Amino acid sequence: DSGVTQTPKHLITATGQRVTLRCSPRSGDLSVYWYQQSLDQGLQFLIQYYNGEERAKGNILERFSAQQFPDLHSELNLSSLELGDSALYFCASSVRLAGARGTDTQYFGPGTRLTVL
Amino acid sequence: AQKITQTQPGMFVQEKEAVTLDCTYDTSDPSYGLFWYKQPSSGEMIFLIYQGSYDQQNATEGRYSLNFQKARKSANLVISASQLGDSAMYFCAMREGLSGGYNKLIFGAGTRLAVHP
Numbered sequence: 337d338s339g340v341t342q343t344p345k346h347l348i349t350a351t352g353q354r355v356t357l358r359c360s361p362r363s364g365d366l367s368v369y370w371y372q373q374s375l376d377q378g379l380q381f382l383i384q385y386y387n388g389e390e391r392a393k394g395n396i397l398e399r400f401s402a403q404q405f406p407d408l409h410s411e412l413n414l415s416s417l418e419l420g421d422s423a424l425y426f427c428a429s430s431v432r433l434a435g436a437r438g439t440d441t442q443y444f445g446p447g448t449r450l451t452v453l
Numbered sequence: 454a455q456k457i458t459q460t461q462p463g464m465f466v467q468e469k470e471a472v473t474l475d476c477t478y479d480t481s482d483p484s485y486g487l488f489w490y491k492q493p494s495s496g497e498m499i500f501l502i503y504q505g506s507y508d509q510q511n512a513t514e515g516r517y518s519l520n521f522q523k524a525r526k527s528a529n530l531v532i533s534a535s536q537l538g539d540s541a542m543y544f545c546a547m548r549e550g551l552s553g554g555y556n557k558l559i560f561g562a563g564t565r566l567a568v569h570p
Contacts, residue, residue, distance in 0.1 A: 338497070367556065379544065379560035392557050424496060430556065440548070441488070442558060444498035 339363065340445035342427050348451045354415040357448045361408055361429030367391070368410040369430075369442060370402055374423040385410055417452045424449050455480045455549050459561035466535045466568055473520070474530040474564045476545030486548040487528040488558065489519065493541040501543075504528055532566075540568045 339362035349355055361368050370382040381394035385404035396402075399417075404410045414421060428442040456479040466472040478487065489501040504512045504519045512519040520529040532539055542565050546558040 338499075369557065371558075378562055379546075379558075381557040381559070384557060394557060426498060428498075428558075440486075440556060441500055441503060442556075443500060444490070446497045449496070 338443040342445035346449050357412040359410045359427030365429035367430045369428040370412050371426040372423045422452045457561035461564045463565045471533045476528045488546040489530045490544045491541045535568045
């Protein structure tokens with residue numbers, strides 16, 4: 337158990353709908369990352385938050401948005417869903433910024449499997 | 454651009470034998486971190502081992518060791534005394550950037566390891 341929790345574990349919805357994925361980082365971790373794992377694209381970085389602020393953006397679609405709340409949990413909102421959005425969405429957390437040398441290892445949650453029908 | 458290459462889509466190993474999973478990377482940044490993660494069929498991503506670009510010695514964690522050859526830009530994972538529970542997908546990842554807190558991971562395509570009794 338990594339200490340990162342994600343809800344829900346599974347989500348089945350229809351095209352055009354909107355869903356929210358939730359993540360609670362490990363206790364003490366300030367950074368939260370979202371990744372998407374799909375068969376055709378592999379594991380791709382979406383977005384990073386650090387202590388409530390957006391830090392880095394990857395290949396995140398405009399239909400997707402995220403935020404990190406004062407209690408450090410994060411939500412990933414996916415709207416106008418398409419069949420191609422079906423994937424495993426991971427949240428990961430780490431302690432601090434990688435400004436100093438150190439592992440700053442990212443620990444992953446169990447993922448939310450999204451199926452768009 | 455940063456890139457991770459895992460050239461072995463699938464590997465087989467006999468139980469109790471050692472196996473090496475290949476990973477090569479490409480980056481122009483002198484500071485970077487390399488990670489290996491395990492993804493069993495249940496889907497979670499489990500952190501295994503880390504190697505920093507300035508680390509003088511190869512990283513080891515129990516039965517896992519990382520054969521880091523900086524000049525060749527390779528970071529192969531060695532699993533000694535394979536166990537049936539090692540059957541999983543293995544991902545090599547690189548942390549892109551150490552300054553400014555941009556800490557996203559770039560993943561390879563993964564290698565599926567099957568351990569035979």
